[in-house]
Amino acid sequence: MFIITHRGFFFWLTGLILVAAIGAIVFWGLPLGIDFTGGSLMQVKYSNEVPPLSTIEKQVSVVPLGAVFVRSSGGNAVSIRTRTMTPAEHEAVFASISSSVSTDSTSLPQTTELSYTSVGPALGNQFAHKALWALFAVILVIMLYIAFAFRKVSRPVPSWGYGLIVVAMLAIDLIVPAGFYAMLCHYTDMQVDSLFVVALLALLGYCVNDVIVIFDRIREHLAKNEKTGLKESFEETIGKSINETMIRSINTSLTVVFALVALIFLGAPATREFAIVMLVGVVAGTFSSICRSAPLLIPIANWFAKK
Amino acid sequence: MNRFRVFAIFAIVVGFFLAYFVWSTETNPESQYRFKLGLDLAGGTELVYKADMSQTPSGEQNDALSALQSVIERRVNLFGVAEPLVQTEQASSLSGTTEDRLIVDLPGVTDIKAAVAALGQTPTLDFRLATSTTIGTTTAVTYAATGLTGRYLSSAALQFGSGATAGLAAPQVILNFNSDGAKLFEKITSENVGQTLAIFLDGQPISTPTIQEAIPGGQATITGRFTASEARDLVRNLNFGALPVPIVLESSSAIGPTLGAAAVTAGVTAGLIGFIIIALFMVAWYRLPGVIAIVALAEYVVFMFSVMKVIPITLTASGIAGLIISVGMAVDANVLIFERTKEELREGKSPREAVHIGFSRAWTAIRDGHLTMLISGGILFWLGTSIVQGFALVFVLGVLASFISAVSLSRVFLLAIVPDLPPEEGKEHRAWKFLLSSGFHKN
Numbered sequence: 001m002f003i004i005t006h007r008g009f010f011f012w013l014t015g016l017i018l019v020a021a022i023g024a025i026v027f028w029g030l031p032l033g034i035d036f037t038g039g040s041l042m043q044v045k046y047s048n049e050v051p052p053l054s055t056i057e058k059q060v061s062v063v064p065l066g067a068v069f070v071r072s073s074g075g076n077a078v079s080i081r082t083r084t085m086t087p088a089e090h091e092a093v094f095a096s097i098s099s100s101v102s103t104d105s106t107s108l109p110q111t112t113e114l115s116y117t118s119v120g121p122a123l124g125n126q127f128a129h130k131a132l133w134a135l136f137a138v139i140l141v142i143m144l145y146i147a148f149a150f151r152k153v154s155r156p157v158p159s160w161g162y163g164l165i166v167v168a169m170l171a172i173d174l175i176v177p178a179g180f181y182a183m184l185c186h187y188t189d190m191q192v193d194s195l196f197v198v199a200l201l202a203l204l205g206y207c208v209n210d211v212i213v214i215f216d217r218i219r220e221h222l223a224k225n226e227k228t229g230l231k232e233s234f235e236e237t238i239g240k241s242i243n244e245t246m247i248r249s250i251n252t253s254l255t256v257v258f259a260l261v262a263l264i265f266l267g268a269p270a271t272r273e274f275a276i277v278m279l280v281g282v283v284a285g286t287f288s289s290i291c292r293s294a295p296l297l298i299p300i301a302n303w304f305a306k307k
Numbered sequence: 308m309n310r311f312r313v314f315a316i317f318a319i320v321v322g323f324f325l326a327y328f329v330w331s332t333e334t335n336p337e338s339q340y341r342f343k344l345g346l347d348l349a350g351g352t353e354l355v356y357k358a359d360m361s362q363t364p365s366g367e368q369n370d371a372l373s374a375l376q377s378v379i380e381r382r383v384n385l386f387g388v389a390e391p392l393v394q395t396e397q398a399s400s401l402s403g404t405t406e407d408r409l410i411v412d413l414p415g416v417t418d419i420k421a422a423v424a425a426l427g428q429t430p431t432l433d434f435r436l437a438t439s440t441t442i443g444t445t446t447a448v449t450y451a452a453t454g455l456t457g458r459y460l461s462s463a464a465l466q467f468g469s470g471a472t473a474g475l476a477a478p479q480v481i482l483n484f485n486s487d488g489a490k491l492f493e494k495i496t497s498e499n500v501g502q503t504l505a506i507f508l509d510g511q512p513i514s515t516p517t518i519q520e521a522i523p524g525g526q527a528t529i530t531g532r533f534t535a536s537e538a539r540d541l542v543r544n545l546n547f548g549a550l551p552v553p554i555v556l557e558s559s560s561a562i563g564p565t566l567g568a569a570a571v572t573a574g575v576t577a578g579l580i581g582f583i584i585i586a587l588f589m590v591a592w593y594r595l596p597g598v599i600a601i602v603a604l605a606e607y608v609v610f611m612f613s614v615m616k617v618i619p620i621t622l623t624a625s626g627i628a629g630l631i632i633s634v635g636m637a638v639d640a641n642v643l644i645f646e647r648t649k650e651e652l653r654e655g656k657s658p659r660e661a662v663h664i665g666f667s668r669a670w671t672a673i674r675d676g677h678l679t680m681l682i683s684g685g686i687l688f689w690l691g692t693s694i695v696q697g698f699a700l701v702f703v704l705g706v707l708a709s710f711i712s713a714v715s716l717s718r719v720f721l722l723a724i725v726p727d728l729p730p731e732e733g734k735e736h737r738a739w740k741f742l743l744s745s746g747f748h749k750n
Contacts, residue, residue, distance in 0.1 A: 087559070115563055116419060116559075116560060118559045120558045130690060130695075134691050146675075194625075197695065199628065202629065205632060205679075205683050209636065248639075251592065255639075259635065263577045263631065266573060
């Protein structure tokens with residue numbers, strides 16, 4: 001009952017986290033990577049010393065490409081981001097950075113291209129649109145399914161109320177890791193790529209399941225109370241349901257957290273940023289389903305009682 | 308021996324068989340069932356082309372796309388790549404226009420320029436009927452697609468015929484159609500005698516002969532304005548296959564092999580360590596059911612691996628993400644059941660009864676959870692682009708497998724082990740209660 005009694009505190013805490021997350025997204029922004037905007041990204045490794053980034057930038061600008069962004073990407077590697085390059089331009093850029101840095105140094109930089117990605121502007125834009133629509137479609141269908149699955153318990157909260165809360169929860173569950181990612185992007189050089197969207201989608205699946213488990217318990221208690229004629233306040237039913245499912249929620253998220261932590265520290269760099277987003281999302285999502293989703297039913301129930 | 312024990316032994320034997328399959332196919336470099344690693348993990352080049360279907364009648368676009376695929380496949384094989392993959396994708400945007408794409412994966416190839424050049428030499432060939440419309444004094448010629456394209460070409464040959472200029476043999480390119488193409492060519496020529504049937508190469512009319520009579524036999528001649536060496540190149544490129552529709556390079560990416568190899572080792576280590584930590588936690592907290600959950604989970608993992616190897620599903624970074632989340636779901640279904648079983652034990656049910664009821668009580672939550680995830684996965688697969696689809700496919704498979712593993716495997720194992728004790732309390736009763744309870748304390 002702790003959470004139910006202090007639900008005001010948890011609502012405020014949620015509000016605070018949400019404001020922080022939205023603030024991070026609004027002020028720092030989510031820098032969209034080439035998957036969304038189109039463009040070319042090449043990662044080059046130097047086997048000897050990496051020249052200053054400004055030098056590399058100058059070398060790249062030999063090819064007329066407009067704005068060029070050169071960043072260190074850890075170790076002896078740098079990443080170079082430009083507008084979408086043609087194969088010929090790509091070759092010219094690589095040749096230019098492999099040429100001698102200054103006239104007095106005799107040794108040529110030893111460069112190897114680790115990766116090169118080029119996305120046409122049309123394709124990039126399309127990806128962003130499709131990803132967003134997929135997100136909306138999933139959320140909508142989940143709402144409908146939950147309204148259907150809870151159709152037998154329509155008191156004191158109508159079944160679509162459950163669906164609505166799940167959707168609100170999902171929105172928060174996605175905004176919090178997105179805000180965290182905005183902060184990461186601000187302090188490091190990370191960008192929003194398609195794996196980030198995949199991470200959000202995976203979180204969506206995880207969080208829905210989490211909320212459903214608690215709602216399922218409420219549904220069960222409500223049905224049982226009706227059968228046995230037990231008079232119990234809605235708050236008590238919800239408090240009981242949260243307590244009974246709490247260990248399960250924590251244990252499940254712990255196992256996923258274990259897998260993600262292993263992926264962060266031991267996994268490939270390609271999946272690291274993705275795993276970090278997931279980790280934040282899973283922790284936030286577990287908190288959200290325990291402390292927020294079910295308690296939120298109470299004000300809604302009260303509102304319906306007044307009507 | 309009760310039927311649960313028979314099932315349990317059967318499941319374990321199948322599990323060992325699958326584990327052996329996964330192990331043996333992975334250690335044998337010759338096996339066709341090794342994991343197919345995506346380019347983001349194994350290194351290689353991916354080229355995405357857009358197919359321009361504006362000249363193709365809507366009813367034939369699918370055929371044209373598959374013809375395009377086979378021509379590019381032939382080209383790629385020429386390039387000498389170990390396991391190339393040529394896929395087509397029909398992406399429909401929200402505005403209703405569809406876009407046809409051709410995705411070419413070249414594992415191990417990191418030289419984008421060479422790859423693009425090799426594929427780019429593939430010519431586009433099609434035949435169009437000319438209609439001249441005269442408005443006032445100007446005559447405009449419009450060309451209508453006939454459906455006869457490079458996909459019906461079986462071979463091309465070079466020939467020097469008597470040209471208009473006396474004494475100079477003009478190079479001619481002989482096109483031989485396959486049987487379908489020959490029929491189509493005969494039909495077109497017989498129906499349009501007197502009209503101009505233009506031959507378009509890479510979108511340009513290179514020859515505009517007038518049809519004198521129906522041409523059976525499936526042979527056409529291009530008497531274009533080209534030099535001998537141009538004609539020779541054209542014949543060679545046509546013989547490697549002519550494209551039915553023009554293609555434009557839309558995006559490309561190359562991942563170096565060093566990045567890929569490190570990614571695989573790291574992924575395997577992370578997966579293994581993650582699994583061991585989860586196993587330790589599950590056994591410590593859930594005791595006997597924890598052990599059973601780990602066995603069921605191990606079966607789940609070897610099953611998923613086997614399915615991914617047999618179908619085969621290409622393993623990418625996003626696929627690994629789907630796998631991890633679905634493992635989480637599989638654990639969750641088990642946890643739900645065990646928590647329920649424990650509650651029933653507390654209410655004084657006999658161990659076996661508690662297991663039975665625990666499963667039936669957990670069922671609605673597992674059903675609703677898995678169904679919503681299946682629906683989400685389905686939508687993502689349907690709407691998503693390839694990287695999202697890679698995630699969705701593994702996720703949907705994983706959710707299905709998790710469903711089976713939790714609802715049948717864990718249940719069968721538990722019921723096979725937990726004995727049917729008489730309801731009165733005894734030493735044995737307490738021992739089973741301890742084994743089926745959970746937490747780090749004794750209760």
